[in-house]
Amino acid sequence: MIEYIGVNDHKIDLFEGQYKVKNGMSYNSYVIIDEKIAVLDTVDRNFSNEWLVNLESKLDGRIPDYLVIHHMEPDHSANIKIFMDKYPNACIVSSVGAFNMMKNLFKTDFSPNKLVVKENDVLDLGNHKLIFISAPLVHWPEVMFSYDSYEKVLFSADGFGKFGALDVEEEWDNEARRYYSGIVGKFGKNVLNVLKKASSLEIKKIYPLHGPLLEDNLSHYISLYEKWASYQPEEEGVVICYTSVYGNTKNAVELLKDKLNELNKKYELFDLSRDDSSEALSTVFKYDKVVLATTTYNGTIFPAMKEFIDLLVEHNFQNRKVALIENGMWAPTANKVMTSLLEGCANLDIISNITIKGSLDEANEKDIIDLANNL
Ligand code: FEO
Numbered sequence: 001m002i003e004y005i006g007v008n009d010h011k012i013d014l015f016e017g018q019y020k021v022k023n024g025m026s027y028n029s030y031v032i033i034d035e036k037i038a039v040l041d042t043v044d045r046n047f048s049n050e051w052l053v054n055l056e057s058k059l060d061g062r063i064p065d066y067l068v069i070h071h072m073e074p075d076h077s078a079n080i081k082i083f084m085d086k087y088p089n090a091c092i093v094s095s096v097g098a099f100n101m102m103k104n105l106f107k108t109d110f111s112p113n114k115l116v117v118k119e120n121d122v123l124d125l126g127n128h129k130l131i132f133i134s135a136p137l138v139h140w141p142e143v144m145f146s147y148d149s150y151e152k153v154l155f156s157a158d159g160f161g162k163f164g165a166l167d168v169e170e171e172w173d174n175e176a177r178r179y180y181s182g183i184v185g186k187f188g189k190n191v192l193n194v195l196k197k198a199s200s201l202e203i204k205k206i207y208p209l210h211g212p213l214l215e216d217n218l219s220h221y222i223s224l225y226e227k228w229a230s231y232q233p234e235e236e237g238v239v240i241c242y243t244s245v246y247g248n249t250k251n252a253v254e255l256l257k258d259k260l261n262e263l264n265k266k267y268e269l270f271d272l273s274r275d276d277s278s279e280a281l282s283t284v285f286k287y288d289k290v291v292l293a294t295t296t297y298n299g300t301i302f303p304a305m306k307e308f309i310d311l312l313v314e315h316n317f318q319n320r321k322v323a324l325i326e327n328g329m330w331a332p333t334a335n336k337v338m339t340s341l342l343e344g345c346a347n348l349d350i351i352s353n354i355t356i357k358g359s360l361d362e363a364n365e366k367d368i369i370d371l372a373n374n375l
Pocket of ligand 1: 071073076158209210
């Protein structure tokens with residue numbers, strides 16, 4: 001029997017110190033009750049007592065034999081020491097990389113209560129047998145997935161995770177994409193590697209460390225993961241990301257927006273100085289075209305656009321059509337700077353370079369109408 005013993009966090013302001021989570025966060029943990037008992041991962045440090053109470057409620061007086069650690073980031077590992085203080089005869093099961101991280105976090109690797117596992121090793125609990133699958137950089141190097149061959153469950157660590165607590169109903173795709181793009185998005189190649197390994201397994205359920213337990217329609221989630229990990233868009237659409245100091249660059253993107261509306265083309269608009277950049281990044285992962293519009297500033301580009309392009313590059317932005325719009329009253333250089341910043345990105349098609357000098361003129365309006373038609 002696999003039981004959920006995780007917790008919901010509604011007190012958190014910023015997940016990982018940067019992501020707004022309006023519906024909170026879940027830290028998932030599980031216990032497998034069989035001839036042997038294995039606890040899978042712990043939870044954030046602020047929920048030690050609630051987690052231990054959840055665990056005890058499932059044990060029926062028994063004592064856990066194992067603590068399996070799939071990932072050492074502290075939102076999942078913070079309570080290892082508290083667990084081991086309470087159950088000193090338990091054995092921690094994890095990768096060699098994770099035990100090295102335990103030495104850094106807890107100043108001990110809990111020897112001799114440790115069992116190092118690697119790819120294809122099996123932890124035999126009775127009927128349940130956990131097979132380990134190495135998943136480096138999804139999202140840290142020590143990460144392992146595991147597969148319970150009895151109930152056919154894939155324990156996927158941060159993979160298939162989502163922002164949002166489990167006691168809030170919300171659609172999966174958007175907050176899972178924002179979680180994926182921000183946290184795992186840089187490591188698409190590694191995600192594809194582990195998806196390939198998992199594809200040989202008969203998987204009936206996916207149990208991640210954040211977000212809902214996925215028990216139906218798995219092909220939907222796996223297909224989205226394949227697209228995100230290979231940097232392929234989900235659908236046609238335009239993400240317009242802009243900064244505007246006095247409203248003239250904004251006028252340009254508003255005109256573009258109006259023309260896209262007339263053409264019935266799908267788009268989303270982000271003011272990078274005000275809107276959540278993780279939402280903008282996530283939407284870039286969703287659609288196939290991106291418009292970047294900004295002002296020339298201090299001989300380079302406006303700071304919020306510079307930060308956003310850095311974010312794109314850091315997250316392996318690729319395989320997209322891109323249009324650039326610059327504004328500058330006396331020496332517009334923003335398109336040149338943006339082009340240079342995007343140079344390392346694979347397979348970008350720069351389809352338009354529009355220069356506005358101060359405010360829109362007739363030629364600019366025509367260029368923006370043409371751009372709307374081409375997007
Ligand atoms: Fe949810 Fe990478 O920790």
